Amino acid sequence: MSSGVDNAGRLVPRLDSLSVTGDWTLVHYATLQDQVEAARARIGNAEVSSLDLSEVVTLDTAGAALLVELLGAENMTELTKDAPDLPPARRALLHTVAQAMAKPLTPQYQATSPLIDFLARTGEGLERFWRQQRLLLGFIGLILSSLIATLWRPGRWRITALVAQIQQTGLYAIGIVALLTFLVGAVVAFLGATVLQNFGATIYTVDLIAFSFLREFGVLLAAILLAGRTASAFTAQIGSMKANEEIDALRALGLNTVELLVLPRVLALLMTLPILTFIGMLSGIIGGALVCLLVLDISALQFVIILQGVPLKHFLVGLAKAPIFAFFIAAIGCLEGFKVSGSAQSVGEHTTSSVVQSIFMVILLDAIAALFFMEMGW
């Protein structure tokens, strides 16, 4: 028992015997270790032929481990085997610890050079990335083929699931999308005003807002928000079903999990993201208009007139990207969910990964689209 009284154990080495006294417990570990070091220096390699444990007050596994370390496991077993005055419980403790320590206790560390480590990690990362993209491509194929297979059979449409997903991913996201784009619209207006003022071209702030939100920001902000909000939700939902073996249960019942779980989610996002994009465009332009009205003295009428001069194609270019982003966000979210491997930790890891991947994919596709539209002169 860990008594408060300081009665730390001591080792008294004699000619070829060793006398152990006091408390040999975990709380005194530091003191005991000093004792053991000192004794080791004194005894050297000489064999200790007898051990006197009669004055030990308490002994626990920590103390026993120290004694065994000093004397060696075999030697300890020998020394305590026929000590007459040793209580059986204490002998059992010493023997058990000695037995545990009979094998070497230090595990083999594998030393590698940091350069090789770095190269190995880079290679692993690249290979993982490549495999992930191939997997995604395959999964997209699977989604498309199930989509085509169910399209002709309205009896297999999952209307309830679809509506529920539209509510979750669309309706409930309107507030945050509108607020965020509104704020960014105001920021862009301020930014434009600051730069354009130098040229006396403050009026072009309106064009800046209109072009940036119609072509880029409306769809990009909505898509990034959805990637954070919905891709993660898809991964968590499907992932926890996977962890709970629900996915396996569905398969064992002969049901198509892609048709049941993935299609409603993909279709829901395909419908909601264009709508959210439209809301984002409107809200961003309103945010910009408000700044123009209050700070730059551009009247609402003037703003609308300039806005009417912006060609429709910019709006269409922006909106056209929405379904593509939506498809990739949903596909990545669902795929990561299916990759979950059973533990709660794995659900968390794949949720993080799905958000990172879908945002990466959205920005990558947006960059490619910008290049394409520029080349086409749209």
Added chain:
Amino acid sequence: MNRDCPLIRIRDLANRFGDHVVHEHLDLDLYSGEILGVVGGSGSGKSVLLRSIVGLRRPDEGSIEVFGEDLQSLSERRRSKLERRFGVLFQRGALFSSLNLQENVAFPMIEHIGLARSEAEFLARVKLALVGLPVNAALQTPAELSGGMIKRAALARALALDPEVLFLDEPTAGLDPIGAADFDQLLLTLRNALGLSVFLVTHDLDTLYRTCDRVAVLAKRRVLVAGRLEAVENVDDPWVRDYFHGPRARAARQSPPSSEKS
């Protein structure tokens, strides 16, 4: 075994979750050096009882005396000190997933005793060897281990501070029969070597027959009966009869009792 002064003395304990009463007027003693098996149907509050004793749940009524002191009336510091004399093995191991095994076991020693990291890890490896894990397991993380190894490692962590009382929550659940039998043997060896008292919540009849000195049956919100297995078996109660005289119990009883049982 010291029969006069129990290590843990529970009197008149009550636990409620809203309207749902789990325990009422529950009395139970744990004596020094014994393995006490706690059995009961699903939902009879075995785990709740364990959580009440180790201080994870505040009971609604009643007293729990541990080492002669009332847990509820102690200050936070005294309590923490007392609770260091407990080791708890949770049902699914509850190993810290971000640490490897030797760090898992060394963690309480570093935090509570203030050992240096290298010393604590040396002792951790001793404990891991004590519960029969191979040397190289020390550097593995819990995610890499099988269920049986996780249970062993969790036992090593429960033993880290050389506790006097060990609480085990269904230690053999989810283990194959060989792993479960190994665990029973390990428990007996450690109890005999370290002089532990063990509070064992279990559904496993084999473990019960093989390791327990006394058995407490939890039913009807209290401890229906507590005593030696032979005495408990013959209590005239439908649940006890079904439990101890069902086909599984008969099979478990017929297996030869362990020679190491005191």
